[in-house]
Amino acid sequence: MSTQLTQQAKEESSSQSESETTEVEEQRQEVTKNVTTDKETYHLKVFRYDPEIEGKKEPRFDDFHVPYHQGMTVLDSLIYARDTYDSSLTFRHSCRQAICGSDAMFVNGSQRLCCKTQLSDLEEPVRIEPLPHQDVIKDLVVNMEHFYDQMEAIEPYFQTENLPDGEFDEQRQSRENREKIKMSTRCIWCGACMSSCNIAAEDNQYLGPAAINKAYRFAMDDREGDEMKQRRLEIIEQEHGVWRCQTQFSCTEVCPKDIPLTEHIQELKREAVKNNLKFWWNN
Ligand code: SF4
Ligand code: FES
Numbered sequence: 001m002s003t004q005l006t007q008q009a010k011e012e013s014s015s016q017s018e019s020e021t022t023e024v025e026e027q028r029q030e031v032t033k034n035v036t037t038d039k040e041t042y043h044l045k046v047f048r049y050d051p052e053i054e055g056k057k058e059p060r061f062d063d064f065h066v067p068y069h070q071g072m073t074v075l076d077s078l079i080y081a082r083d084t085y086d087s088s089l090t091f092r093h094s095c096r097q098a099i100c101g102s103d104a105m106f107v108n109g110s111q112r113l114c115c116k117t118q119l120s121d122l123e124e125p126v127r128i129e130p131l132p133h134q135d136v137i138k139d140l141v142v143n144m145e146h147f148y149d150q151m152e153a154i155e156p157y158f159q160t161e162n163l164p165d166g167e168f169d170e171q172r173q174s175r176e177n178r179e180k181i182k183m184s185t186r187c188i189w190c191g192a193c194m195s196s197c198n199i200a201a202e203d204n205q206y207l208g209p210a211a212i213n214k215a216y217r218f219a220m221d222d223r224e225g226d227e228m229k230q231r232r233l234e235i236i237e238q239e240h241g242v243w244r245c246q247t248q249f250s251c252t253e254v255c256p257k258d259i260p261l262t263e264h265i266q267e268l269k270r271e272a273v274k275n276n277l278k279f280w281w282n283n
Pocket of ligand 1: 188
């Protein structure tokens with residue numbers, strides 16, 4: 001099921017990947033243009049933990065000094081440290097373009113995507129840790145199963161009761177409706193928001209900002225129809241759903257795709273209230 005969901009997420013973001021790649025590249029060029037640092041090396045303090053190796057079971061920090069080049073990201077520096085000093089240093093990464101969502105970590109006290117974070121923007125030593133509030137498997141790799149379970153709980157795929165009649169007819173979406181859900185479709189399932197959320201840290205069953213944002217993406221999509229929207233609102237209204245959010249904005253602050261998560265959660269709360277009023281009015 002996780003594979004299926006991951007595929008769903010990839011499809012969700014694939015339509016944007018080309019423009020977002022350009023966007024990331026433009027941001028990178030902008031940053032490198034303004035770099036004023038004359039540093040030759042950067043000092044990293046990297047969290048290490050390996051429960052399977054005797055002598056490495058106690059968490060610790062290792063120091064690495066990596067040669068700096070203009071435009072170097074935190075991910076570049078980790079790759080250098082691994083390839084040059086210690087091949088056992090373990091972390092996830094893939095696209096290096098802020099698309100796959102695999103390299104969210106806790107860098108200098110904040111959840112960040114390492115491939116999108118310039119070393120020159122950080123104070124030294126650069127402290128790199130796994131995402132907080134997740135079980136650490138090894139070094140910087142955390143167990144994402146719980147996060148995927150929460151995403152799965154909101155049925156993160158398009159469902160509609162209004163299929164067009166003809167086999168080849170399109171089910172069209174208005175420009176305004178596409179604009180409304182645009183930001184919510186940008187999620188890359190990195191887990192940074194969930195890791196930053198105090199409520200999720202306290203309540204293991206809380207759906208969390210990423211799952212609620214995904215519910216918003218479908219609940220606000222007019223093509224799914226009213227019945228489906230009601231069903232989605234019932235899911236997010238459950239005991240550990242939207243009403244747990246205390247509007248702390250931590251998720252919005254760390255989201256690397258700039259999704260207005262808190263705003264979306266608030267809007268779903270309003271939709272849920274409207275839905276309930278409609279129910280009482282009609283009965
Ligand atoms: S909402 Fe943002 S921070 Fe949360 S998983 Fe999606 S991209 Fe990552
Ligand atoms: S490596 Fe894919 S998002 Fe950073």
